[in-house]
Amino acid sequence: MGLAIEVDGLTKRFGVVQALRGLDLAVPTGEVVGFLGPNGSGKSTTIRILLGLLHADGGRATVLGGDPWVDAVRLHRSIAYVPSDVNLWPNLTGGEAIDILARLSAPLEPARRAAMLERFELDPTKKARTYSKGNRQKVALVAALASRADLLVLDEPTSGLDPLMEAVFTDAVREVKAEGRSVLLSSHIFAEVEKLADRVTIIREGAAVESGTIAELRHLTRSQVTVAVDAGADRLAALAGVHDLHQQDDHVTFAVDEAELPSVLAAVAALQPRSLVANPPSLEELFLRHYGDDLAAAERRATAADREGARS
Amino acid sequence: MTAVSTRPAAPAPAPTPDAASQARRPADPFAGIGAALRLVVRRNRVRLVTWLYVVVGLFAYVAVYYRSIFDTQQSLDDFARVSDTPAIKALTGLEAAPNTMGGAVWTKIWMTCALCLMLGVAFLVTRSGRADEELGRTELLRAHMLGIHAYSTAAWLVNAALCLACGVGVAVASILLELDPDGAGVTGSLVLGASIAGVGAVALGVAAVANQVATTSRGANMIGAAVIGAFYVLRMLGDLGDGRLTWVSPIGWGQEMQPWGANRWWVLALLLGLTVVLHLVALRLEVRRDLGAGLVADRPGPARAPERWTRPLGLSLRLQRGPIIGWSVAVLLSAVLFGSVVDAMTDLLDDASSTMTDVIGGTGVDDLVALLVEIIALVVSVFAVQTALALRTDEAAGMAELQLAGAVPRARWALDRLVIPAVGSAALLVVSGALLGWSYGASTGSAGQVGSLALAALAYWPAVMVVVGVAVVLFGWAPRVAVAATWAVVGAMWVVVVVGPALRLPDWLLDALPFAATPAQPAEPFSWTPVVVLAAVAAVLVWLGVDRFRRRDVVTA
Numbered sequence: 003m004g005l006a007i008e009v010d011g012l013t014k015r016f017g018v019v020q021a022l023r024g025l026d027l028a029v030p031t032g033e034v035v036g037f038l039g040p041n042g043s044g045k046s047t048t049i050r051i052l053l054g055l056l057h058a059d060g061g062r063a064t065v066l067g068g069d070p071w072v073d074a075v076r077l078h079r080s081i082a083y084v085p086s087d088v089n090l091w092p093n094l095t096g097g098e099a100i101d102i103l104a105r106l107s108a109p110l111e112p113a114r115r116a117a118m119l120e121r122f123e124l125d126p127t128k129k130a131r132t133y134s135k136g137n138r139q140k141v142a143l144v145a146a147l148a149s150r151a152d153l154l155v156l157d158e159p160t161s162g163l164d165p166l167m168e169a170v171f172t173d174a175v176r177e178v179k180a181e182g183r184s185v186l187l188s189s190h191i192f193a194e195v196e197k198l199a200d201r202v203t204i205i206r207e208g209a210a211v212e213s214g215t216i217a218e219l220r221h222l223t224r225s226q227v228t229v230a231v232d233a234g235a236d237r238l239a240a241l242a243g244v245h246d247l248h249q250q251d252d253h254v255t256f257a258v259d260e261a262e263l264p265s266v267l268a269a270v271a272a273l274q275p276r277s278l279v280a281n282p283p284s285l286e287e288l289f290l291r292h293y294g295d296d297l298a299a300a301e302r303r304a305t306a307a308d309r310e311g312a313r314s
Numbered sequence: 315m316t317a318v319s320t321r322p323a324a325p326a327p328a329p330t331p332d333a334a335s336q337a338r339r340p341a342d343p344f345a346g347i348g349a350a351l352r353l354v355v356r357r358n359r360v361r362l363v364t365w366l367y368v369v370v371g372l373f374a375y376v377a378v379y380y381r382s383i384f385d386t387q388q389s390l391d392d393f394a395r396v397s398d399t400p401a402i403k404a405l406t407g408l409e410a411a412p413n414t415m416g417g418a419v420w421t422k423i424w425m426t427c428a429l430c431l432m433l434g435v436a437f438l439v440t441r442s443g444r445a446d447e448e449l450g451r452t453e454l455l456r457a458h459m460l461g462i463h464a465y466s467t468a469a470w471l472v473n474a475a476l477c478l479a480c481g482v483g484v485a486v487a488s489i490l491l492e493l494d495p496d497g498a499g500v501t502g503s504l505v506l507g508a509s510i511a512g513v514g515a516v517a518l519g520v521a522a523v524a525n526q527v528a529t530t531s532r533g534a535n536m537i538g539a540a541v542i543g544a545f546y547v548l549r550m551l552g553d554l555g556d557g558r559l560t561w562v563s564p565i566g567w568g569q570e571m572q573p574w575g576a577n578r579w580w581v582l583a584l585l586l587g588l589t590v591v592l593h594l595v596a597l598r599l600e601v602r603r604d605l606g607a608g609l610v611a612d613r614p615g616p617a618r619a620p621e622r623w624t625r626p627l628g629l630s631l632r633l634q635r636g637p638i639i640g641w642s643v644a645v646l647l648s649a650v651l652f653g654s655v656v657d658a659m660t661d662l663l664d665d666a667s668s669t670m671t672d673v674i675g676g677t678g679v680d681d682l683v684a685l686l687v688e689i690i691a692l693v694v695s696v697f698a699v700q701t702a703l704a705l706r707t708d709e710a711a712g713m714a715e716l717q718l719a720g721a722v723p724r725a726r727w728a729l730d731r732l733v734i735p736a737v738g739s740a741a742l743l744v745v746s747g748a749l750l751g752w753s754y755g756a757s758t759g760s761a762g763q764v765g766s767l768a769l770a771a772l773a774y775w776p777a778v779m780v781v782v783g784v785a786v787v788l789f790g791w792a793p794r795v796a797v798a799a800t801w802a803v804v805g806a807m808w809v810v811v812v813v814g815p816a817l818r819l820p821d822w823l824l825d826a827l828p829f830a831a832t833p834a835q836p837a838e839p840f841s842w843t844p845v846v847v848l849a850a851v852a853a854v855l856v857w858l859g860v861d862r863f864r865r866r867d868v869v870t871a
Contacts, residue, residue, distance in 0.1 A: 016607075016611050016612070017610075017611025017612060017613055018611075018613060018614065019614075050453070050605070053456070053457050054340065054456075054462075055453055055456055055457070055604070055605040055606075056604040056605060057338075057604065069338070071338060071340055072338050072339070072340055072341055073340075073341055074340050074341075074342075074456075074461075074462070075340070075341060075342035075345040075346070075459050075460070075461050076341065076342065076459075078457060078458050078459045078460070079459050081457070083454075083457035083458075085450060085453060085454060085457075087450060088450070088454065089449040089450045089451050089454070090451065091353075091357055091446075091451065092871060093357065094356070094357065098356075102349065102352075102353050102455075103454065103455070103458055105349040105352075106346045106349050106350075106455060106458030106459050106460050107458045107459055131871060142454065155457075
C-alpha cells in the first residue's frame with residue numbers, strides 16, 4: 003500500500019518564529035489520518051505546504067507521488083481542500099462559489115452536488131454575505147465532498163457546524179473512506195478523530211510527538227476506573243500502575259496503566275466492589291498528558307531557544 | 315531585517331528558501347486562468363462598466379460642451395492663451411496644440427480622465443489581489459487547479475482590457491465628435507486614446523507590484539495611490555519648471571504624447587515598457603514569497619496594550635497610525651514643493667503680456683497660490699474622509715461589534731473616532747499652509763507669507779468637515795454603500811474643481827459647493843459668512859449621522 007502523503011523532517015520559519023521543526027507525517031492510501039495539535043502547533047502551516055501554498059525551508063514532502071510546490075496544479079486535480087476559516091465573495095451566492103471552485107478541479111457530477119447540498123441542508127441561492135460561519139463552511143464541504151478527489155485535506159472542517167451537520171459530515175467521510183480514498187483530517191475535536199481516523203499524528207510545536215494507529219496510542223494511556231468499596235481503598239493506591247487516586251465517601255477513582263490492568267483488576271476484585279465503572283482511554287487524555295503537564299515549561303524552553311536563534 | 319539576519323549565521327551552506335524557490339519553480343503557473351478570468355469579470359462587472367463610463371463619459375461630455383462654446387477659431391485662440399498659465403498647468407498639465415478643438419478638450423479633461431483610470435485600476439487590482447488573499451479566498455482557489463500566477467494575471471488582464479476599452483472609447487468619442495482638425499486624419503484621436511490606455515497600464519503595473527509588497531489591501535491601495543500621487547506632483551513640478559521632472563513621471567510621458575501637436579507615438583513604448591517591467595517584477599515577487607505574506611515577515615509586537623487604548627480615540631489613533639503618518643508626510647512635502655515653484659512662476663508672469671494677466675484675472679501669482687492652497691485642502695479632505703470612513707470599515711469588519719459590546723455608548727464611540735479627521739485635518743491645513751508660505755517666502759525673501767497662508771489654508775477646514783459630515787451621514791443612513799458613495803462624492807468634488815463651468819450646473823449651485831464657497835485667499839478677501847455657514851452645515855451633518863447610528867442596527871459586511 004502506497005502513501006498518499008509522506009512528510010519527512012519538514013521545517014518552516016516565519017521571520018523569527020520557527021513554525022515547523024522537522025515534522026514527520028504519513029497518510030497511507032485509503033486511510034483516514036487524524037492530525038491533532040493545539041492552536042498554533044503548526045497544523046495549518048503543514049497543510050498549506052502540502053497544498054503548495056507555502057514553500058518549506060527544509061525537509062521533504064510528497065503528495066500523491068508529486069512535489070506539492072512544483073506540481074501543485076497537477077496534484078490539485080486529485081485533491082479537495084476545506085480550510086478552517088472559509089471566506090467567500092460576499093456578492094456571489096453559495097452555489098456560484100461551489101461552481102467556481104469546481105471549475106478549477108475535476109468537474110462535479112450534478113447528482114452528487116445536488117445530493118450533498120440536500121444532505122447539508124444548504125441553500126445555494128443565498129448570497130455569501132448572508133451566510134453564517136457554519137453555512138460558509140458547508141459551501142467548502144459540499145465542494146470537497148461532492149468531488150471525486152483521491153485525497154481530501156480537511157483543516158478543522160467542522161468548526162461552526164451544529165451536531166446534526168457534524169453527523170452528516172462523519173457519514174460522508176466514512177463513505178469517502180469506503181471508496182478507498184485518503185483523508186488528512188486536522189482537528190482538535192477528539193471524538194470526531196476517534197470516530198473516523200485509522201491513524202493519528204499528534205503535533206506539538208512543529209514536530210510530531212506521537213504517531214500510530216488509535217489502538218497503538220491507547221496503549222500509551224490509562225483507563226479511568228471508578229469503584230464503590232466498603233474498605234481497603236488505600237491498598238489500591240500502593241499498587242503499581244495506579245495513578246491519581248481520589249476517594250470520596252466510598253467511591254474511589256483512579257487511572258490505570260494499560261499494562262497493569264489485569265493485576266489491578268484482580269486487586270479490585272479482592273475488595274469485593276459493589277459497583278465498577280471503567281472508561282477506555284481516550285485520545286483526549288493522551289493529548290492532555292502530552293500537553294497539560296509540562297506545556298508551560300516546554301513553552302518557556304522553546305521561547306528561550308527562539309531568542310537564542312534570533313540573536314545568533 | 316531580523317528575519318533575514320537569523321538564517322545565514324549557520325556555517326553549513328543550507329539552501330535558503332529563496333534559493334530553493336529559484337531552483338524549483340512551480341509547474342503550470344498560469345493553469346486555470348480561464349476560470350479565474352470569469353471570476354474576476356463576474357465579481358467586478360458593475361465596477362468595470364462604471365469606470366469605463368466615468369472615463370469615456372467625462373471626456374465625451376467635455377468634448378460636446380467645448381464644441382458648443384468654441385464655435386470660432388478666435389475663441390480657440392483665446393483659450394490657447396489661457397491654457398499656458400501656471401494655474402492651468404499645475405492642475406491639468408501641459409497643453410498640446412491648444413488652438414485646436416481637440417487640444418482645448420485635452421487641456422480641460424485629459425488629466426482628470428487619466429487620474430480616474432489610474433486610481434480605478436489600482437483599486438480594482440487590489441480587490442482581486444491582496445484583498446482576496448487577506449481574506450483567505452485566494453487560498454481556497456489555489457487549493458484547486460490554479461497556477462501560482464493565474465489569479466493575479468487574470469486580474470491584470472481584465473484591468474488591461476479596461477485600460478484598452480477606455481483608450482478605444484476616448485479615441486472613438488474623439489473621432490465621432492470630430493475633434494481632429496479638418497484634413498488631418500484621425501491620428502490625434504488615436505494618440506489621445508493611446509495616451510489614456512498607456513498611463514492606465516502603468517498604474518496597473520504599479521498596483522501589481524504594490525499588491526505583492528503590501529500585506530493588507532489597505533496597504534496595497536495606499537501604496538498604489540501614493541505612487542500615482544507622486545507621479546502627479548512630479549509632473550506638476552516639471553510642468554511649472556523647466557520640464558525635466560515631467561519626463562520623470564509616467565503621467566508626464568502621457569502628456570508628452572501631445573495628440574494634435576507633436577503626436578509622439580514613441581512615448582507609448584516608454585509607458586508599455588515600464589508596464590511590462592513592473593509586471594515582471596510582480597511575477598518574480600509572487601513566486602518568491604509565501605501566499606498571504608508580504609516581503610517582510612511579521613515580527614512579534616508588545617504583549618500588553620497601554621491604558622490609553624481602552625478609549626476609542628486612543629485605540630483608533632493606534633489603528634490609524636499608518637494613514638496619519640503617510641498623509642502628513644505627503645501633504646507637508648507637497649506644500650514645501652508647491653511653495654518652491656511659485657517664485658519661478660512670478661518671473662514668468664512678470665514677462666507675460668497684459669492680455670494674459672487680464673484673462674486669468676488678478677495678479678496671477680495670488681491666483682496660483684490660492685489654487686495651490688485649494689489643492690492642499692482637497693488632499694487633506696481625502697485624508698479626513700479616509701479616517702472618518704474607518705467608522706464604516708471597522709463596523710463592516712465586525713470590529714465595531716467587539717468594542718460596542720463593551721461599555722461604550724454608540725455616540726461616544728463614533729464621536730471619539732471623528733476627533734482624528736477633525737483635529738488632524740485642521741492641524742494639517744495650518745501646518746501645510748505655513749510650510750507653503752515658508753517655502754514660497756524663502757525663495758522670494760519675504761517672511762510675511764507664513765501666517766497669512768496658514769490662515770488661508772485653515773479657512774478650508776469647515777469645507778473639509780462638510781465632506782466628513784457627508785461621510786458620517788452616509789455611514790449613519792446607508793452603511794452598506796457609505797464607503798463607495800462617499801468616495802464618489804469626493805471624486806465629484808475634484809471633477810467640479812477641474813471641470814467647473816463645463817458641467818453647465820447653475821452658478822449658485824457651483825458657488826455653494828464647500829470648496830468653491832470658501833474664500834480663495836489670497837486671491838479673494840476673507841469673509842466670515844461662508845465659513846460659519848459651512849461649519850454649521852458640517853456640525854448638522856455629523857449630528858444627523860451619529861444620531862442615526864445610535865438608533866440603527868450594527869451592520870457587518
